[in-house]
Amino acid sequence: MHILSEVEFRFASSLIGLGQGHLFGHWPAPGFQDDDKHRFLNQAMHLNEDYPGGLREYIMNARQLLLKSKHGISSNAEFVPEIADGFSVEPRSTEILDFEREGYANMHQCAFVLVAGGLGERLGYSGIKVALPAEITTGRCFLQYYIDNVLALQSICDMSPGQKLPFIIMTSHETHQKTLDLLVRNNYFGADRSQFILVKQGEVPAIVDTGGHLALNSDDNYQLMTKPHGHGDVHRLLYTTGVAKNLVDAGYKWIYFFQDTNVLAFKPLPACLGISAKHNLDVNTMAVPRKAGDACGAIMKLRRPDGTSLINNVEYNEVQDLLGDKMDYDPKLGESPYPGNTNQIIFKLSSYLQALVESNGKVPEFVNPKYENSDKTSFQTPTRLECMMQDFPKVFPEKMKPEISFVKMKRWFSYSPVKNSVAKGVSLASVNLPPMTASTGEADVYICNRELLRIAGVEVQDAAVTVFNGIPIVAGPRVILAPSFAVGVGDVIHKVKGGRISSKSTLIVSGPDVFIEDLDLDGTLIVKAVPGARVKLTGLTVKNKGWALEQLKSGGSRVPPEELRVRGYQLRKYEQRVLEFTEAGDYEVRT
Structure with a gap:
C-alpha cells in the first residue's frame, strides 16, 4: 500500500473498517494499475x-434503514x-380574489426554486x-412557461428599482449542462441572467445488499x-451554498x-x-382532491407517541399500510379525506433557514430496494438512500412550533404533472385515474384556461372526447392565456367579459394590457401585444377554418419528432387571424 499517500491510506483503511474490504479485493500489487487506485480513492473521498x-x-444509515x-x-x-x-379554496369563489390580492402584495418578497434533475x-x-413542449399550440417548453410566469409576476409586483425575482434551479449531473444550454440558447427566455442561480445535485454510492456493501x-x-440521492437534496444545497441565507439577508420572506x-x-x-x-404559515403545501390509488402522496396529520404532531406528506405506496383499517374514502366528499400532495410548497424563509x-x-x-430473494438479503439491482423535498417539515424542531398547513384547490386549476409513459397512462386511464402523460398535461392546460374564461362569463363549448395513443382527452377548444x-x-x-368560443377554436392571448369583451370566436385567433400596448377587443367576431389536432400516421419514411410521438397527434394549421401590436399606444378592434 506504499503507493498511497498518508491521507489515501487512512481513508482506505477506514473503508475496510466499515466492512468495505471487497472494494479492494481485486487490487494487484503496487506498481500495477496505480493510477486507477488513486482515481478510485479520489472519487470515494x-x-x-x-x-x-x-x-x-x-453506510451506518443504510444498514439501519x-x-x-x-x-x-x-x-x-x-x-x-x-x-x-x-384551507380549501374554490377558483370560482370570491375569497380567492382576496387571497390573490394579498399574494400579489407579497410576491416581491418571494424566491422561486425549480427542482429539475x-x-x-x-x-x-x-x-x-x-x-419538453408543455403544449404544441405555441410550442412553449416547461422551462419557458415557468420563466414567463416569474416575469409576469415581476412586472406587476411592487419591486425595488433594479430588483429581479430570484429563480433557483436544482440540476443533476445529467441535466446541468443541458439546462444551462437551454437557457443560453434562448437568451434566458427574456429574463435577466443575473436572477438565475443553478445548484447541481450530487450523487451517493449504490448499495448491493442488506449489509450495506457499496x-x-x-x-x-x-x-x-x-445514483441520485433524491430531490430532497435541494434543501442541503440551498444551505451549503449560502443561497438561503443570502435570500434572507436580501429581505426575501418566502x-x-x-x-x-x-x-x-x-x-x-x-x-x-x-x-x-x-396566516403567517411556516410551511404551506398546495394540495388537490385525491382518490384512493392515485399515484400522489397524501397530506396527513401525523401524531407522534409523545402527543406532538405535524402535517406532512405520506408517499402513495405507504398510505394504505399506515392507515390500516381506516378508510381512504369519505362518502360525503366523494374522495379521500387525505388530500393529494403536489410537491408545490411555500416556506417562510426565516423559519426555513x-x-x-x-x-x-x-x-x-x-430506502426502496427491489429484493432478489425471499430472505431479503440481496437486490435485483443496487439500491441507494434517497430523500424527498416534501419531507423537510419533519426536520423543523418542535421548539420552533412551526405553523404547517395546506391549501386544497381543484386539480384542473393547479396540478397536472407530466411524468408517465404512454403505456403507463393507458393503464391509469383504464381505472379512471389521472394518466399524467404529455397529452393529458397539454389537454389540462386548455381545460384550465377554458374554465377561467367560463368564470369570466364566456360561453365555451367543449369538443368531443378524442382518443390519442389509447388515452382519451378533450382536445378543444385550445385556449392559451x-x-x-x-x-x-x-x-x-378583470380582462375578459362575456363572449362565445366554439369547440373547434384556438385562442392565444399574450400581453399585459389586452382586454376582451364579447368575443365571438369560431376558428383561430392570435392576439399579441407588447408592454405599453393597451388593446381592447369589443364585440369582435372571428370565423375561419382554424387549427386542428390530427392523429399521427404510423409507418412511412418520416419519423415524427419525440414531442409528437409521446402525444400521438400533430397540429394542423389551416387558417387564423392574427392581431399583433408591436408599439405602445391605445388600440380598439371591433371587427
Whole structure:
C-alpha cells in the first residue's frame, strides 16, 4: 500500500473498517494499475466530503434503514395518521380574489426554486424534461412557461428599482449542462441572467445488499457506482451554498418550491402565498382532491407517541399500510379525506433557514430496494438512500412550533404533472385515474384556461372526447392565456367579459394590457401585444377554418419528432387571424 499517500491510506483503511474490504479485493500489487487506485480513492473521498457525516454515516444509515425494510418497518411507523385541518379554496369563489390580492402584495418578497434533475426517458423523450413542449399550440417548453410566469409576476409586483425575482434551479449531473444550454440558447427566455442561480445535485454510492456493501461499476471496478440521492437534496444545497441565507439577508420572506413538469404550478400561487402571508404559515403545501390509488402522496396529520404532531406528506405506496383499517374514502366528499400532495410548497424563509441550520440541511432518508430473494438479503439491482423535498417539515424542531398547513384547490386549476409513459397512462386511464402523460398535461392546460374564461362569463363549448395513443382527452377548444396576460383568477375576470368560443377554436392571448369583451370566436385567433400596448377587443367576431389536432400516421419514411410521438397527434394549421401590436399606444378592434 506504499503507493498511497498518508491521507489515501487512512481513508482506505477506514473503508475496510466499515466492512468495505471487497472494494479492494481485486487490487494487484503496487506498481500495477496505480493510477486507477488513486482515481478510485479520489472519487470515494469526494463522495465522503459531499455526504453529511461522510461515508461512515452513509453506510451506518443504510444498514439501519435496510434492516427496517427487511422486516417491513415503515419510515412512518412511529406515527398515527389523522385527518389534517387546512384551507380549501374554490377558483370560482370570491375569497380567492382576496387571497390573490394579498399574494400579489407579497410576491416581491418571494424566491422561486425549480427542482429539475430529471431526464424525460420515462416519458419517451430523450431530452431534459423542462425542455419538453408543455403544449404544441405555441410550442412553449416547461422551462419557458415557468420563466414567463416569474416575469409576469415581476412586472406587476411592487419591486425595488433594479430588483429581479430570484429563480433557483436544482440540476443533476445529467441535466446541468443541458439546462444551462437551454437557457443560453434562448437568451434566458427574456429574463435577466443575473436572477438565475443553478445548484447541481450530487450523487451517493449504490448499495448491493442488506449489509450495506457499496457497489462497484460493472464496467469499471475502480469506480463506485453512484445514483441520485433524491430531490430532497435541494434543501442541503440551498444551505451549503449560502443561497438561503443570502435570500434572507436580501429581505426575501418566502420561497416557493415546484417540480419540473406541472405547467399549472403558478396558477394557485398568488392565492396560496396570500394565505401563507395572512396566516403567517411556516410551511404551506398546495394540495388537490385525491382518490384512493392515485399515484400522489397524501397530506396527513401525523401524531407522534409523545402527543406532538405535524402535517406532512405520506408517499402513495405507504398510505394504505399506515392507515390500516381506516378508510381512504369519505362518502360525503366523494374522495379521500387525505388530500393529494403536489410537491408545490411555500416556506417562510426565516423559519426555513432556521430549520436548515438546525438540521444541517439534511432531510430524512428512506430506502426502496427491489429484493432478489425471499430472505431479503440481496437486490435485483443496487439500491441507494434517497430523500424527498416534501419531507423537510419533519426536520423543523418542535421548539420552533412551526405553523404547517395546506391549501386544497381543484386539480384542473393547479396540478397536472407530466411524468408517465404512454403505456403507463393507458393503464391509469383504464381505472379512471389521472394518466399524467404529455397529452393529458397539454389537454389540462386548455381545460384550465377554458374554465377561467367560463368564470369570466364566456360561453365555451367543449369538443368531443378524442382518443390519442389509447388515452382519451378533450382536445378543444385550445385556449392559451399566456402568463403575460393572466396568472391568477382575478387577472382573467378583470380582462375578459362575456363572449362565445366554439369547440373547434384556438385562442392565444399574450400581453399585459389586452382586454376582451364579447368575443365571438369560431376558428383561430392570435392576439399579441407588447408592454405599453393597451388593446381592447369589443364585440369582435372571428370565423375561419382554424387549427386542428390530427392523429399521427404510423409507418412511412418520416419519423415524427419525440414531442409528437409521446402525444400521438400533430397540429394542423389551416387558417387564423392574427392581431399583433408591436408599439405602445391605445388600440380598439371591433371587427
